[in-house]
Amino acid sequence: MSNLIQPVKGTRDFYPEDWAFQMWFYEKVKEVSLSFGFEEYEGPIIESLELYAAKSGEELVKKQAFTFKDQSEKVVALRPEMTPTLARMIAQKSGELTFPVKWFTFGRRFRYEKPQKGRGREFFQWDADILGSESPEADAEAIALAANLYRKLDLTPQEVRIKVNDRALLQERLVSLGIPEEKVVAVFRLIDKKSKVSEKDFFEMAEKEGLNKDQITAINQIITEKDAHKDSPWLNKVFDLLKKQGCADFVEFDPSIVRGLEYYTRTVFEGWDIKGEFRSIWGGGRYDNLTAEIGSKQRIPGVGFAMGDRVIAEILRANNKFPSLNPNKTRVLVTVFSEKLYEKSLEIGQRLRTAGLNTEVFLEVNTKLDKQLKYADRKKIPYAVIVGPDEAKNETVTVKKLEDREQKTYTLEEFLETLSS
């Protein structure tokens, strides 16, 4: 039995083939974000706990956040989400920034959750946000950005959708049922959990929150009214703008969407897969008071979303759209004929690199050529260059194409030409 130290539960090792997917996904995210004029930023992984205590929601802060005291006894957290960091950064430099600010980032988040398919304790998220705009145009753009990532990943409206709701509309209707305003957040939390519990449990939880039978029945009614958005000029506008951006196929109104984070104030939206294998792919919304809630004197409205890497990877797999990627980007292996000729191999290697070709020179000088070619095969390197005594004398290289084992002797310049043509 090996006593090898094991990785921590819920963390992930990215071997080159795993990392190739992360980089592929990141490139898609980056392309689509830049195409809409977003700038890339990043923030600390360690933040003070109070940053999240403000408004991230009880479950995230008290149950899921990795928190600890650092050497100076300060209580810190590994960021469970990015929006509070973003709000802090924006508030900090609000005087220097040109609003609206459109920023995106792709990085690690940490949550102490039960590891399961599509969920881990360390994961990556794409965050994209627009700050300093209170217009429905900003909400529509955030949603359109996510829809355009779907397209870039080759996902269709037959596979994935975006459900949209308006918390302000929902709040208005809850208050009209006689629910006091200060209780609305608790009822939001209740509705957010509804799809995860039985009808009976929902009823009991609602009664515990002090709702009466009529109110509970009315809520059940409200969150299934599929055309209630017609009463919200705001949502009508957002849907109209999404249609004009060519995203209508991907979006639909869903009166039961509220999202778990407490800081959302108006539009909320969530990515869903049609098959319903995963509860929620990603989510976002408008948060108009967050900078004020983390202590800024200035109120800077915002809208944005976060999309994790793991569920997206599962969705791609489930729809046969997971890419096949080769993590090895090397074009040429320069083999070593003998210790004496190693110098020549090093020189050829450096010249190929200078010409822009990713080139590996074999590292063990006394290895049979056959074994070196097998190494190239296993690493999926397409060309092997052989520099023997004849080649060294004639200033040539013999090139073997690994695919079909065909080989030919050229000058180095001729070889480079065949590759570029």
Add this chain to the structure above:
Amino acid sequence: MSNLIQPVKGTRDFYPEDWAFQMWFYEKVKEVSLSFGFEEYEGPIIESLELYAAKSGEELVKKQAFTFKDQSEKVVALRPEMTPTLARMIAQKSGELTFPVKWFTFGRRFRYEKPQKGRGREFFQWDADILGSESPEADAEAIALAANLYRKLDLTPQEVRIKVNDRALLQERLVSLGIPEEKVVAVFRLIDKKSKVSEKDFFEMAEKEGLNKDQITAINQIITEKDAHKDSPWLNKVFDLLKKQGCADFVEFDPSIVRGLEYYTRTVFEGWDIKGEFRSIWGGGRYDNLTAEIGSKQRIPGVGFAMGDRVIAEILRANNKFPSLNPNKTRVLVTVFSEKLYEKSLEIGQRLRTAGLNTEVFLEVNTKLDKQLKYADRKKIPYAVIVGPDEAKNETVTVKKLEDREQKTYTLEEFLETLSS
């Protein structure tokens, strides 16, 4: 006074202009790593503390590591360095991997150090390692890789160097002074600290370790003998190979280099700046027993290095080689003429994006054109597109070049042509 929640000491906010440098540096690191045939990997940020306790060295583990108990009472650490994670990953899949393995990564590390110029508690490091080769060719390649990054950053041998030593050679000489083998690691640690303390303090520290006067005098002699490498066939070979790779100008022998990490077994090396403003830019070495030390049955030899982002940034600044970068990659701002014509602007925006141009559509529909142009100026967006009633009617766009305010009316296709020509 604002009560805005502050970032944690020693952490860093990357505003788009800061992040642009990180991405520029990462691109350089990636290019040079791939050019030598390295594959990219990543690992967890949270590891069990025992992974480092094995051999990372007392200071790093006991004083500098961020450690805490997670919700399951397991003692974990935020990775202070990458090599133990790499060794764990390699040992875990040693049966499936084709050796030698050449891997690189660029990611976060965490150390509770006193924040100062070039140092923070969160930072990024480039790690590049070769595993499964015991040849001096591997050591030379690791050093050549770093030298080639210097070149890619436009740093010259008049600005930066790489100092190389052999711990095995030094150990042999220490043992010949009558120092017992089990004390050699402690003496290495002592020598590593020498340049940071006074002559007198060094003497006292050495006496505390049980060395006598003659031994201390002899050590002082040994670590200044500039041609001692001639006694090491290993180092002779490494220097010869570096010469053949065209890196001779960047490398030199330094008998005082030992490195702080305990797992190094042979070649050790360190980046230095000629001006001596920074103690050590980066470092690495050969570690032939690390997989065994973290519990693997298999001994997999390795060599590699780690280079932090912050000191390199300072070095580039000190030598006037810090790049000037624009974090905004947007080419076109489509302005909004009126609420009615916003639809047209959205359509033009989407068409420009489809043509591959990063395009922002202004988000506030009732803003004067002048203000929209100022926004483009501030964000350094080179072109503004105007879609007024005439343009909408004639299916044209008016394009204003922000640089000189010149403007011209085209069809969209004509505009795209002027950009590509």
